[in-house]
Amino acid sequence: MTRDEGEQKHGEQKQGEQQHGVQRRAAPMSDAAFTLLVQGVLDYGIFMLDPQGYIISWNAGAERIKGYRAEDIVGQHFSVFYPPEDQASGKPQWELETAVADGRLEDEGWRVRKDGSRFWANVVITALWNDQGVLQGFGKVTRDMSERRAAQHALSERRRLFDHLVQAQETERRRIAWDVHDDSIQAMVAVGMRLELLADRVPEEYAAELQRLDTSVREAIGRLRSLTFRLHPPGIDRHGLVEGLASHLEDVVGSSWGMAYSLAHELEREPTPETAITIFRIVQEALLNVHKHARANRVDVRVASADGGIVTRVVDDGTGAPVSQDGARDHFGVIEMRERAETAGGWWSMHSRPGTGTTVEFWVPNPLPAEAPAPGPEPKSDEP
Structure with a gap:
């Protein structure tokens, strides 16, 4: 058969397969190719254990993470990767027993490299059975999570410092408020009372000035x-966010300023005290800006859970105002709102155009309470 005839026959065969809906499938991966894939993975330590927990295979990722070459570690018991306290408590054996009972086990904790240094690892152990239901060993996948854990700790430390900062600010505000109330206001009230007494004693020509x-x-x-x-x-530190905002809107926006307002809320859970104070302070400043600059008749406030935090919008129907290129008018109130949101780990923005009112929108995270640690192995009894 000539080359042209062969190509023609191949084309006719392909066309016939397409007409009859025949689809070609890729050949299944051979054992050698699969082994090559596993051996070449670098981000995960992938190896096998025999039923007693001794290492029988080792890939390049395991060498990179744990520091052992295959010839140094194959044949040793996998408990060598655990810190002394975990070895003493029987954790390695407990993990194998759990994998047998449940089919698999996933754990995060400290592991030890060849040089003795510790790293934070995510570990999955899977029990492997043959067709007759006989345990053949275990597959073990290890990932180094040290960088993620460090980032989580840094975030937790930032949150802790932020909470302390908010608490310190509120304590100082409370102290200043008490000082102003107990000292300055009382002194001014006393001055007013003296002026009233003087009004009855001074000549008529001074009465207007005293008034x-x-x-x-x-x-x-x-x-x-x-x-x-x-x-x-x-009540800002004794009641929830929604009640605090509702009280502020009623007492200040409605009663004092005479503006119409609304408050809508869709919160999955009450925010932490520090988060509630942060949101309240930003809304308080936004409302003050509306009162001073917007010439608005109405303002609407909405708080809702979103993306693991709380998004808040303050919308007025005022005249609006041009904003600078960075999206905000350059005055202290705007700077304070933005800094509060960003210090809390969130974001802040303001949208405004002449004649269409202004929208202040911001999001701050609302962290969950710390989760309880996962249960470890039961302590072993000294009794036989």
Whole structure:
């Protein structure tokens, strides 16, 4: 058969297969190819144990993670990878027994390299059975999780420092509020009372001036009381976020400013006290900006759980204002809102156009309570 005839026959055969819906499938991977794949994996230590826990295979990833070459480790018991305290407690044997009972075991904990250094590992042990149900050994996959654990610890430390910072700020705000209330406001009230006494004793020509002074003192007292409320609103550290926001909207936005408002909330769970205070403070500053700059008639606040945290929106129907290229007007209130959100590990943005109002939106994480540690092996009895 000539080359042209062969190519023509192959083309006709392929066309016939396509017409009859015949699809070619890739040949199954051979044992040699599969072994080559496993041996070449570098990010995971993949090896096998016999039924007693002795190592019978070793790949390049295991050598990279644990530091042993195959000729140094094959034939040794896998408990060599465990710290002395885990060996003493019988953890390696307990893990094999659990894998036999449950089919597999997954664990995270300290493991030991050849040089004696420790690393944090994720380990999966799978029991391997033949067709007759006889245990042939175990497959063991190990991944070095040290970098992830370090990142988690760094995040936890950042959260701990943030919580301390929020608590310290609130303590200082409370102290200043008490000082202003117990000292400055009381002194101003005393001045007002003296002015009232003087009003009955001075000549008529001074009465108008005393009245203006009295008015100024009363206005100053009102501003100081407003300051103490902003520094430490009653109940902010005793009630939940939604109740705190509802109280603030009613007392300040509705009663004091005379604005219409609404509050919508869809929270899966109550935020931590530090997260609640952070959200409250940012909303408080956003509302103050609406009152000072927006010339709005209405403001709507919404808080909702999203992406492991809480997203909050404060929307007004005011005149709006142009924003700078970084998305925010350059004044202290905006800087404070952004810094609070970003310090908490979140983000903050403001969208505004003339005539369409302004939307302040931010998200902060709402961490879950620390999970209980996974159970370890039962302590062994000294009795026979």
